[in-house]
């Protein structure tokens with residue numbers, strides 16, 4: 231259903247730094263590009279948060295009835311160790327250290343990325359293009375920028391001329407940086423660089439002898455600059471101008487700034503209408519990042535295998551935890567916060583599951599239409615999931631009142647209430663109906679104890695239970711009753 235027609239969605243545009251009414255370029259269709267991972271290691275939970283924010287955005291557009299082309303790339307070449315065009319290629323470095331082919335690194339971590347996102351119930355994007363699959367197009371774009379006079383070649387490498395671009399455009403339009411500041415704040419060239427100015431960035435780099443990821447080009451055997459792939463692939467699949475471009479906040483500068491400069495140079499048009507930036511996940515009050523060792527892996531959450539965790543958590547608990555914060559707010563990860571989210575998540579799911587047993591009535595004493603409107607208003611206000619969740623908890627209260635018949639709904643209203651809750655919980659937020667982990671943990675404990683019990687009895691040839699086992703059973707809520715026939719137990 232095309233319910234987008236009756237919803238006025240506002241999106242915070244990082245370009246204008248304000249919330250704007252969303253108007254797609256083509257009625258009923260959305261083109262969205264999100265920068266994907268560099269597949270040189272496993273994604274950490276921070277990366278997952280950003281991708282989850284855009285999964286929620288994708289899901290809401292689909293729910294509103296838009297036809298969405300969602301492009302999320304895989305960076306499998308060209309991303310150097312440091313963002314200033316220096317250092318080794320991240321993938322090539324990993325391949326060198328592990329004595330494997332770069333494409334083995336790419337394959338391993340692309341598969342891992344997909345498996346992780348599947349576990350966390352992500353919808354796959356419409357297209358997932360790779361940088362190495364678009365080398366020809368990248369070379370073509372470099373030729374175009376050279377023809378426009380905004381790039382120059384030195385010793386087989388090609389650089390974008392930022393100062394020249396800035397004469398007729400604004401380099402810094404997205405990040406709010408002034409050119410003078412950029413000049414002032416960029417490290418001076420060390421005399422070995424081929425760049426004319428330190429703020430210029432590489433479009434093509436000539437490969438040093440040991441650099442194994444290389445392709446033939448008119449300038450040298452080399453590889454494309456990191457920023458180029460996103461300009462090329464977004465233009466190829468979404469056009470010279472498209473609706474939404476997303477990524478983490480930390481990509482605003484230089485990555486997205488450089489993307490704008492490249493794309494705009496070629497087409498003469500503003501490439502993106504709405505720039506969306508998701509905020510960072512923190513751990514120990516610091517940005518979660520592989521480079522600093524301050525991170526937790528998405529798989530560790532599911533197994534509980536990390537010293538900061540008290541136990542394993544279900545993927546939907548992590549989703550709930552993420553969506554309890556607005557995508558533009560920073561979010562602090564901790565075991566306590568996850569435990570609190572777990573309680574909230576099961577409270578919500580238990581209520582949703584009890585919707586089927588509610589009896590209907592001749593009259594309604596709760597205004598479903600008004601409540602539903604509030605849910606949409608929350609999402610239409612720049613995807614405000616924390617406010618949506620607050621409205622869903624109001625629904626939990628109503629469900630409990632319905633069960634006790636303190637509130638009543640007609641069959642039509644109950645159907646509408648149920649469908650709306652299901653749509654927001656499962657389709658938009660992407661939560662799944664998980665079985666409670668506590669109960670399965672308790673059962674695991676019982677099985678373990680029963681094994682211990684049998685062993686004790688066998689070893690001691692005595693069926694009396696040790697006090698220690700009695701205590702452990704009590705912790706699991708199992709009461710032992712000794713009688714003449716032996717020991718029986720009850721569980722609460």
Ligand code: AMP
Nearest residue numbers: 267268276277280477478510511517518
């Ligand atoms: P990368 O593979 O490093 O390019 O990162 C993939 C995505 O994760 C990018 O959109 C980054 O902005 C995002 N990202 C990196 N670190 C974090 C973090 N701590 N919290 C949220 N998003 C992050």
Ligand code: ZN
Nearest residue numbers: 265266460485
């Ligand atoms: Zn990108």
